[in-house]
Structures are given as C-alpha cells and as structure tokens.
Amino acid sequence: MSNSTPATIEDVARIAEVSIATVSRAIHMPEKVANSTRLKVSQAIAITGYTTNAMARSLRLGRSNMILVVAPDIGDPNFSSILVGLENEARSHGYGILIGHTQNDAQRGLEYLKFLNSNQAAGLILFTGILPFGHQTMTARLPPSVGVFEPVFNGGIPYVGVDDIEGARKAVDLLLAEGHRKIAFIGDSRTRLAYTRRRMGYEAGMDAAGVGADLRIVLEGDGTIESGRLAVEQLFMRDTLPTAFMCVNDQTAIGVMIGLGARGYDIPRDFSVTGFDDVPQAAFMSPALTTIRQPRTLIGKHAMALLLELLSDGQPAETEILLRPDLVVRNSVSAPSREWATR
Amino acid sequence: MSNSTPATIEDVARIAEVSIATVSRAIHMPEKVANSTRLKVSQAIAITGYTTNAMARSLRLGRSNMILVVAPDIGDPNFSSILVGLENEARSHGYGILIGHTQNDAQRGLEYLKFLNSNQAAGLILFTGILPFGHQTMTARLPPSVGVFEPVFNGGIPYVGVDDIEGARKAVDLLLAEGHRKIAFIGDSRTRLAYTRRRMGYEAGMDAAGVGADLRIVLEGDGTIESGRLAVEQLFMRDTLPTAFMCVNDQTAIGVMIGLGARGYDIPRDFSVTGFDDVPQAAFMSPALTTIRQPRTLIGKHAMALLLELLSDGQPAETEILLRPDLVVRNSVSAPSREWATR
DNA sequence: AGATGCTATGTAAACCTTTACATAGATGAT
DNA sequence: ATCATCTATGTAAAGGTTTACATAGCATCT
Secondary structure (H helix, E strand, C coil), rough: CCCCCCCHHHHHHHCCCCCHHHHHHHHHHHCCHEEEEHHHHHHHHHCCCCCCCCHHHHHHHCCEEEEEECCCCCCCCCHHHHHHHHHHHHCCCCCEEEEEECCHHHHHHHHHHHHCCCCCEEEECCCCCCCHHHHHHHHCCCCEEEEECCCCCCCCEEEECCHHHHHHHHHHHHHHHCCCCCCCEEEEECCHHHHHHHHHHHHHHHCCCCHCCCCCCEEEEEHHCCCCHHHHHHHHHHHCCCCCCEEHHHHHHHHHHHHHHHHHCCCHHHCCCEEEEHHHHHHHHCCCCCECCCCHHHCCCCCCCCHHHHHHCCCCCCEEEEEEEECCCCCCCCCCCCHHCCC | CCCCCCCCCHHHHHHHHHCCHHHHHHHHHHHCCHCCCCCCCHHHCCCCCCCCCHHHHHHHHHHCCCCEEEECCCCCCCCCHHHHHHHHHHHHHCCCEEECCCCCCCCHCCCCHHHCCCCCCCCCECCCCCCHHHHHHHCCCCEEEEEECCCCCCCCCCCCEEEEHHHHHHHHHHHHHCCCCEEEEEEECCCCCHHHHHHHHHHHHHCCCCCCCCHCCEEEECHHHHHHHHHHHHHHCCCCCCCEECCHHHHHHHHHHHHHHHCCCCCCCEEECCCEEECHHEEEEECEEEEEECCHHHHHHHHHHHHHHHHHHHCCCCCCECCCCCCCHHHHHCCCCHHHHCC
C-alpha cells in the first residue's frame, strides 16, 4: 500500500486486469470506457494509491502543469496577495505555480528563459512591464503569457490590472472636493507604465476642475520611500508649497509623510497626502493613509484564469482586463488649512 | 536556430557527429570525453541553442529539480523575505521553487501530498510546525524536508530558525534595564511552538532579575492584531496594570498599541511595548516599534542549503540551525513613568 | 448471410534522457 | 607476438505516460 516505490499505471492495470491504455483512458476520457471497467480501475487506483507521474505525463504531452511567475522583486508588498490569487486559481485547475524573481538582473532573466526552453513551464505570468530576457527576447519561444498590473512593453501580451487613470482620478477628485487646488503629484515615469497612467489621471482631474498649469507641481521620483522623502525636501527649496501631495504609490506617500513629519508638520492639518495601492502598511501609518485600493487577490485570480484560458483555447478572449480601483478614505486628508490656502 | 520545436540531444549529436551518449557525457561528466569531442559538442550546443529537457531528465533520474515550499499563509508578512533567501539559494544550485499554501485546510494539504507522490518535487520546505497532511501523514512517503522557524511537530525533520528563547530574553532584559518590573507577556501557546519558546525567554529573564510571580502577567492570544487589542481590554478589567507589554510577535504588539492608543494613552510615556519578528511594518508604526529581528533572508538561505545538502548526502549534517536574533531599538520603550511605577 | 458500423479494449510507438554494458583502438608489459 | 589494461565512444534499455492504430465482438441494415 504505502510501498517504498510509488505505484505506476502498470500496477493499476495488473490489479484491474486491463491494459495500461484502458487505465489511462479511464482516468482521462471516462466516457470512452465501459462502466464495469471503469469501476475495476477506480478500485485498483484506490488500492494502490496511484498518482499519475507528472514528469512522464509532461514528457509525453510536451508541456508541464506548472506556471512560472516572474517578478522583479518577491519582497514587494504588492506581491504576496497577488500570489494568493494566482495560486488558488492555478491549484484548482491542476496547475502549480513556480516563482522566480529577477531583481532586474539580466543574467537571472536568461536563466528563466532557459528554464522555459526546457519545457518546465506551460505558461508565464509577468509582473514586470517588460520581458526580462534581454536581447534574446526577440527570438525566444515563449509559452502563453499574461502580464499583471500593466501591459508588457515589448510583447503583445494580454494583461490584467486596475484602471490606473480612473484610480488616480478618484484621488485627485477627493483632494479637489476637500478644497485643495495646489496639488503636487509625486510621480515616477521611469520604472512602470502604470505610474505614467496615474499621472494622466492626475492631469485629467486637474483639467476637469479647471485648475491651471500654474498650480500644478509634478516631481519625478522612483517609487521608493526615500524618493518620497526627497520630494518633500525639494519642494521646500522652492518658493511655493502645495497644500496636498498626491503620490504615485503608497511607498512614496509614506516617504512624504516621513519627510513632512521630520519637519514638524502635522498631517492632515498642515498637508494632505494620498497614496495608491493600499499596501498592508498603509492602514497602520499614523495617520492612516488615504489611498486607492488595488484588488490584488482578484487581479491574481483573473490573471491566472486568463492564462489558463489561453492554454486551452490558444486565443485570448480579451487583451486586457481592467478592474475597478476603490478609494479608501482614512485620515491623511482634510480641507487645506487657512494658512496655506491663502498663500 | 530559434525553431518552432526546441532542439533535442539528438540534434546536437547529429551536428557534432557523435552519439547522444557522448553528448550527455560531455555535459555531465566532461572529464570522460576527449577534448576535441568536447569542443565539437559545445559548438553544436551553441548552434542549436540546446537545453536539456527537464522533464525527460527528471523522469529518467526519478527525481525533479523542484523544491516544494508549503506555508500556511503566503500573505504572512514574514513569508516573502524568507522566500527571497530560499529562491536565491535554490536557483544557484539549479533548483526551482514551487510554492503552495494550505490556509490550514486539510484538503489542500492532501493535494500537496499527491503532488509529492507524483514525483514533482525533490524536496520539501515546511513553514508550519506540523506536517499538513492530516491522517495520511504517518504513511506518507516524504522527500527530504526541512522546517523553517520551528521544529516540525510530528516528523523528525531538521529545521532552521532563530533562537527564540534568546530573542525573547533580549526583549525582557531591555525592559528590565529600563526599570520595568511589572511586565505583561501577551503570548500564544497554541499556534506555534516558537511562541512557547518566546515565553520561556520571558520567564527566564524575569527569574534572572528576581521578579516574583506576583508581578508577572501572562495573557494568551493567538498572535493576531486583534488579539493584541483584546489583551489590552482584558488587562484594563483587572485591578493591576503592567508598565510594559512584551508581545509574542509584532502583530500582537501592533494590536496592543492600537488598543492603548484608543484609550488615549501615549507610548512610550505611559506604557512600553516590544514585539518580535521585525515585520516591515514595525519600523513605520508611530512610535516605531522596538522589536527583535529575525534574519529572514538568511534563514531562507540556510534552510535551502541544508535541504540541498540532505538531497546529495542523504544525512543531515545538523538537526537544527539556530540563528542569532537581534534587538532593534526604536521608540516604543522608555523608563516607566512615575505614576505607574509607584502603583 | 454478408456488409457495415459502432464500441470497448489492446498493442506498440513516441516523448527525451541517462547509463550499464559492449566494443574498438591504443598503450604497455611479458 | 600475445595478452592485459585503459580510454573514448557507441548501442540499447529503461523510466511512466498518452494515443494512433489495430482488432474483436456485437448490433443493425439490406
């Protein structure tokens, strides 16, 4: 029963007194085998504790039941809940997920490419906005792939994310509704396309409210806590200060709050701050950060579902799935204080 | 070159004008093949872009180059940095990592067992303190395994973690040095063995300082933010309050800080609080949480290294590796205020 | 009764490797 | 010159599956 070596399809066939072909059919195409036979087979499977050897199956079929997930950084606070969604969906369809991170290192990217070439993964989920395979990308034979968060720059790959423009719009609109006009956008146009879209949302909101270019301040950061802190420093060197900071992501917002705190200002009394992403930390800042939530687990689920569909149909039903971002109001936003407002 | 179907060892053999056996040998036992032949083979490999088909290799060898990592919850803030360590170490030895989470669901545990039975993983990393395979655990054929954070309850499996007793000791000692005597320990003796050890560190520290049992308060929680909050409520129902809260982990500490904050108290003026783990959030609390750091990436690295050793040697060099936990002093601890101290 | 078609099952090849065993050639010892 | 060794390579089997093709039994139709 629980022998030292696992049961093979031959063991099952012997006990059920049929051929191995019939066993295989009983498992994968039950309608093709007689009821009585099917019964004998399932009994034999129960007796032996047989499980299909995945390696043999993959070898024969020419593809595995593993999905490779590549992210630039597994430690990213956005990563783990996405993973939950991906994993659940994959598992329930008989797939496993395999994770890798590139740390923006081309060498590692290449290793994953080799990995794919050796047939170890049937599909690919990409977190980065780019295919991380360097100059070999063009000639690479890639399995069906889908991107998460943003379109993949150099490959015609469907993706699942959030409507960044709409999300950013919700943040500006809140700020505008509170009475802010001079709103600084602390952005990052280099690392991720999604960030550029968020800026578009900011501009659109300002346009719609009739706020002129003279009241807009846009600073480029790189999406890190440190860059948020730095942005504050830069702003204090200029002669005009905003009454609110709209940040491209929560990390930046946290940096801004730290920078403002270090100068002795109170949020939201002196300045309002918004983020984007709703990382777990956001709720525990003091004050708790008002931000835009990305439904991460759901994104993961949809991304995997789309990939699985691709795997069976070959054709993507849709080329992008945009989920709705939600405004989550906490305590980092209030009306501008008189002092600043009259400046 | 970048054909539709990947090159096999036969393609390489044909181009190099040798047999497939020689190609295989040139790759895996280069010293067994003549220099001239080796050269021809590597040229042929370069031309074809050949990569060994991992499925075929695993099938022939009877084991894969994948390591299964099972955690109760991927979303755990402790998880991702461990993953980084695991992944880096595995990758550099030609292994990939496969992740799964059980969510404490026995059904899912069984799925992973089937997974292992189908030979898809050469080794197993366990985050839970238990083997998550229900009643089948006893009879299960398990591959070489190692635990992370704490010993695996029902299997003689080596593990890598932090010295929890020593870590907890550092926390109490800090509190004692600041002058606290009445220190409450908010613990959790149910979910993880590591937590029980932390309590042992607390008791040992109190013993060493000669603080009697009448000044010790121990409350049982379950390691969540909510349970920390609840502990505070309970304590306020009693007639005596501690001057400091030593919490079994950061989540609990965060809960305690929230509870105390809600009642209008200031930390660390009115109460001191310590955590354990140093989750990313801890640094951004207000006040920033004084806690005990687990070197997570390092733990991951060591755990994987140990597993890889097991995989090649068969015998574990050591049965447990305990890393040193570090005290990280931030702003949630100070001397007890006069008011409470004289109580 | 013979032809036809359908259903359920079996036989054997293929997927790509690794490696035990065989072989051939070269070297060295007697 | 014969034999033993050694080195470099080739041949073929094995690993566990899936599936095209073959076959056998049976029912249906003319």
